[in-house]
Amino acid sequence: MGSLSLHKLPSINFSKENLKLGSESWCKARKEVMSALEEYGCFVALCDDISLPLHNGVFKALEELFDLPTETKMKNKSSKPLYGYVGQIPVVPLYESMGIDNANTIEGIQAFTSVMWPNGNEGFSEKLLSYTKLAAELELVVARMVFESYGVEKYFESHLKSAGYLCRVMKYREAELNENKLGFVSHTDKSFMSTIHQYQVNGLEIKAKDGEWFGVDLSTSSIVVMAGDAIMAWSNDRIQSPHHRVMMEGKGPRYSIAQFSFMEGIVQTPEELLDDEHPLKFKPFDHIEYLKFFSRNEENRKLECAIKKFCGV
Numbered sequence: 212m213g214s215l216s217l218h219k220l221p222s223i224n225f226s227k228e229n230l231k232l233g234s235e236s237w238c239k240a241r242k243e244v245m246s247a248l249e250e251y252g253c254f255v256a257l258c259d260d261i262s263l264p265l266h267n268g269v270f271k272a273l274e275e276l277f278d279l280p281t282e283t284k285m286k287n288k289s290s291k292p293l294y295g296y297v298g299q300i301p302v303v304p305l306y307e308s309m310g311i312d313n314a315n316t317i318e319g320i321q322a323f324t325s326v327m328w329p330n331g332n333e334g335f336s337e338k339l340l341s342y343t344k345l346a347a348e349l350e351l352v353v354a355r356m357v358f359e360s361y362g363v364e365k366y367f368e369s370h371l372k373s374a375g376y377l378c379r380v381m382k383y384r385e386a387e388l389n390e391n392k393l394g395f396v397s398h399t400d401k402s403f404m405s406t407i408h409q410y411q412v413n414g415l416e417i418k419a420k421d422g423e424w425f426g427v428d429l430s431t432s433s434i435v436v437m438a439g440d441a442i443m444a445w446s447n448d449r450i451q452s453p454h455h456r457v458m459m460e461g462k463g464p465r466y467s468i469a470q471f472s473f474m475e476g477i478v479q480t481p482e483e484l485l486d487d488e489h490p491l492k493f494k495p496f497d498h499i500e501y502l503k504f505f506s507r508n509e510e511n512r513k514l515e516c517a518i519k520k521f522c523g524v
């Protein structure tokens with residue numbers, strides 16, 4: 212898949228050098244970000260901040276985690292990540308995951324490692340935290356660009372203060388011959404925004420606006436930045452959360468890390484984005500209540516557009 216498609220997810224350079232706030236290259240990247248988000252709801256950020264040792268270290272840590280006995284891994288399910296978001300996926304045989312709340316803080320990661328390892332695991336905590344912090348920072352740079360582009364940067368500070376992060380680490384095993392290759396069912400993220408980073412094996416597919424599915428080819432320094440349902444409502448539909456899924460066409464297991472931002476309190480469309488031509492499409496909503504609504508029952512989880520049902524005008 213992907214190679215025959217007309218679609219290719221835009222790649223945008225996010226090197227530190229390139230991203231001095233307000234510089235010419237910042238403005239250029241911002242423009243690219245907006246056009247990718249408005250067209251695909253996502254893009255690939257090329258981050259030279261992710262050195263190879265960091266990348267390899269993080270995924271070595273994940274291998275160690277997923278190699279733990281199943282009973283140990285199950286303990287995480289009963290420790291209930293704050294956002295109760297891990298149970299969203301109908302059971303897919305190829306897929307395993309664990310959720311970590313407050314993933315961009317040492318406290319959040321340590322709370323998780325102390326459940327998995329009786330004496331914690333400093334090495335794991337350090338490696339994962341260096342990635343989760345970087346992913347959270349990247350997401351905020353992108354959010355700042357979005358706020359600036361829409362002329363609503365005055366709300367950015369309060370956005371920044373209310374953002375919390377859930378990290379989901381995933382392992383997909385290779386599909387056997389004649390086995391269904393689906394690794395993760397088609398869905399939109401319930402977050403404000405998400406980031407996705409993977410190890411070696413491709414598999415992520417995005418649905419374009421014309422309905423065509425296309426694959427995303429990722430390198431060790433790529434992070435996919437994706438719009439969730441909350442930014443779709445906040446932006447009054449200017450940015451749409453794309454449907455995406457995972458297909459395990461390749462060889463070997465696939466490890467990935469998705470990190471989701473959730474807003475504490477009410478999310479609402481800035482009045483600056485509304486006028487006669489752009490009437491309000493989503494009522495102000497409580498992001499955590501939205502997650503509860505989504506998780507409540509099978510019927511809600513199957514909705515094509517849960518956010519419209521929840522708070523659409």
Ligand SMILES: O=C(O)CCC(=O)C(=O)O
Pocket residue numbers: 379381395400407409414415455456457467468469
């Ligand atoms: O593993 C991936 O690449 C995607 C995971 C995903 O879409 C999710 O966790 O919401």
Ligand SMILES: [Fe+2]
Pocket residue numbers: 398399400455469
């Ligand atoms: Fe997702």
